[in-house]
Amino acid sequence: MILRTEKICKYFGGLKAVDEVDFVLRKGQLKSIIGPNGAGKTTLFNLIAGAYLPTKGKVYFKDQDISSFSLNKVSRLGVVKTYQINHIFPSLSVFENIRIAAQVRKTSFNFWRPAASYKEINELAEQILTQVELTEKRNWPASTLSHGERRYLEIGIALATRPEILLLDEPTAGMSCAETNQCAEMIKKLNQELGLSIVLVEHDMSVVMSISEEILVMNEGRTLAEGTPREVSDNEEVQRVYLG
Amino acid sequence: MAHDSTPQKPIVVYGTIFVLLFLPLIISTPLATEILIWTIFGMGFNLLLGYTGVLSFGHAAYFGLGAYSAGLAFRNLEASLPVGIALGVLAPMLLACLIGALAIRKRGVYFAMISLAFAQMLYFLALSPLKHITRGEDGLTQIPTMAIFSLSLGKPLPLYYFIMMTTSVMLFATWRILQSPFGKLLQAFRENEERAKACGYNTTLVKFFSLVISAFYAGLAGALNTVYLGYVPLTTLFWLTSGTMVMMTILGGKGTFLGPLVGVGVFLFLQNTISLFTPRWELFVGAIFVAIILLFPAGIMGTLEEKIAAFRLKREAKLVKE
Numbered sequence: 041m042i043l044r045t046e047k048i049c050k051y052f053g054g055l056k057a058v059d060e061v062d063f064v065l066r067k068g069q070l071k072s073i074i075g076p077n078g079a080g081k082t083t084l085f086n087l088i089a090g091a092y093l094p095t096k097g098k099v100y101f102k103d104q105d106i107s108s109f110s111l112n113k114v115s116r117l118g119v120v121k122t123y124q125i126n127h128i129f130p131s132l133s134v135f136e137n138i139r140i141a142a143q144v145r146k147t148s149f150n151f152w153r154p155a156a157s158y159k160e161i162n163e164l165a166e167q168i169l170t171q172v173e174l175t176e177k178r179n180w181p182a183s184t185l186s187h188g189e190r191r192y193l194e195i196g197i198a199l200a201t202r203p204e205i206l207l208l209d210e211p212t213a214g215m216s217c218a219e220t221n222q223c224a225e226m227i228k229k230l231n232q233e234l235g236l237s238i239v240l241v242e243h244d245m246s247v248v249m250s251i252s253e254e255i256l257v258m259n260e261g262r263t264l265a266e267g268t269p270r271e272v273s274d275n276e277e278v279q280r281v282y283l284g
Numbered sequence: 285m286a287h288d289s290t291p292q293k294p295i296v297v298y299g300t301i302f303v304l305l306f307l308p309l310i311i312s313t314p315l316a317t318e319i320l321i322w323t324i325f326g327m328g329f330n331l332l333l334g335y336t337g338v339l340s341f342g343h344a345a346y347f348g349l350g351a352y353s354a355g356l357a358f359r360n361l362e363a364s365l366p367v368g369i370a371l372g373v374l375a376p377m378l379l380a381c382l383i384g385a386l387a388i389r390k391r392g393v394y395f396a397m398i399s400l401a402f403a404q405m406l407y408f409l410a411l412s413p414l415k416h417i418t419r420g421e422d423g424l425t426q427i428p429t430m431a432i433f434s435l436s437l438g439k440p441l442p443l444y445y446f447i448m449m450t451t452s453v454m455l456f457a458t459w460r461i462l463q464s465p466f467g468k469l470l471q472a473f474r475e476n477e478e479r480a481k482a483c484g485y486n487t488t489l490v491k492f493f494s495l496v497i498s499a500f501y502a503g504l505a506g507a508l509n510t511v512y513l514g515y516v517p518l519t520t521l522f523w524l525t526s527g528t529m530v531m532m533t534i535l536g537g538k539g540t541f542l543g544p545l546v547g548v549g550v551f552l553f554l555q556n557t558i559s560l561f562t563p564r565w566e567l568f569v570g571a572i573f574v575a576i577i578l579l580f581p582a583g584i585m586g587t588l589e590e591k592i593a594a595f596r597l598k599r600e601a602k603l604v605k606e
Contacts, residue, residue, distance in 0.1 A: 156463070
């Protein structure tokens with residue numbers, strides 16, 4: 041397994057946002073986390089990504105304890121998150137957004153050599169632009185993109201850092217029906233063709249059920265159920281609490 | 285909103301240098317010299333404020349320390365011009381390392397206030413406890429006229445062209461920095477620090493390096509100011525120097541390549557011209573500043589570049605549609 045949490049907890053004062061959750065992700069797996077609002081999905085995400093320090097418990101990436109690592113350190117290891125609300129570099133061009141992320145492993149503090157001269161980085165950025173279908177708008181300021189396109193760019197930025205695990209936080213939020221289907225296809229492709237391990241937090245059940253290999257259901261900070269999409273959708277407790 | 289306005293090709297740099305060659309034919313040589321010195325200061329300040337998005341209200345500390353370090357080296361150690369300037373650059377960089385190590389994790393107005401506090405501390409140190417070194421309110425006087433390759437810099441034109449060459453080097457260096465991966469990273473930091481972190485960047489280090497580089501520029505400008513004036517006024521360390529720099533940068537357009545030059549040029553030209561007619565020049569410069577900001581909300585160069593960018597985008601959108 042590539043990632044696991046061991047009885048991980050995050051308390052905000054008296055609120056137990058995440059309480060003793062064991063999460064396991066195999067290499068190349070696409071696993072979703074679902075649950076009602078306030079179930080602790082995004083908090084669990086942030087604990088894995090290094091955005092929060094756990095109150096108790098551990099996070100292991102390839103058997104290395106990363107519980108105390110910061111967001112940027114976890115990202116450099118290869119566990120990269122996207123955001124629920126778009127976090128892009130709005131005034132920079134679409135291409136520059138991706139190139140900046142792509143240069144992180146190669147060069148960051150070179151003050152003199154032009155960024156454009158790093159062939160490998162530019163090629164990677166171009167390749168990712170194609171993957172997220174934004175080639176035509178490569179020179180546009182990111183702020184001028186539509187909501188759906190920004191969500192794609194968000195994924196593109198994360199991909200450019202060459203992650204081993206991609207943490208996608210509600211990637212289809214605010215998208216139209218057609219855009220949602222297209223996005224789900226893209227996520228599936230990333231998982232199957234590139235072999236990326238993906239953790240997906242998503243509210244759209246059609247997306248979750250169609251592309252996930254396994255699902256973890258959370259409620260009030262704890263694990264409610266875990267299994268294949270079929271097992272989860274058949275679970276009476278899950279139906280009562282979440283699926284209705 | 286700021287945007288990526290770094291010119292892709294160095295033609296802008298060469299064109300600007302070409303214009304600077306003839307500047308003394310258009311305005312008085314001392315004014316042209318002053319514009320260049322403040323432009324170097326402004327380019328460094330713009331790297332920090334315009335490109336990194338970090339507001340320092342204490343940049344007078346680096347400018348003043350550069351001026352005093354060079355002045356003391358010239359006067360007390362009889363240092364040559366390169367040695368004096370090197371000391372004038374090194375001392376502010378060390379100070380920036382110290383301030384950076386203590387305060388760089390602070391954000392927004394907190395960092396601005398801490399930097400102001402450090403600068404004022406330095407000002408009051410120079411005013412009284414270190415008066416025997418800095419000569420307090422009188423400023424550091426009796427600095428010898430400097431020379432380069434046996435050419436005296438006591439006359440306005442040789443001095444102008446010496447400072448112009450330095451400015452040209454700094455213009456080119458700034459352009460290279462902004463084209464580099466680090467320059468791109470500065471802009472990413474300004475745009476979205478959280479996202480830069482999530483990409484794997486140590487954003488504290490980015491801010492720290494930006495501050496130290498900015499102090500390099502300020503120190504160099506301070507040292508050149510000492511060569512130009514032949515003395516170091518205490519006001520180089522005063523908060524008003526920092527405030528003036530903020531005004532100049534905003535006037536020209538923060539986060540634009542030529543913004544500092546334009547901002548400094550307009551400000552000093554107005555100051556010099558209006559002060560010929562009235563001792564209350566600040567009142568008029570202030571009013572004009574307000575008017576310019578109302579007309580050009582992103583500063584002179586910022587607004588112009590935004591208009592050009594909007595035009596280009598419109599053209600590109602049309603091409604995509606077709």
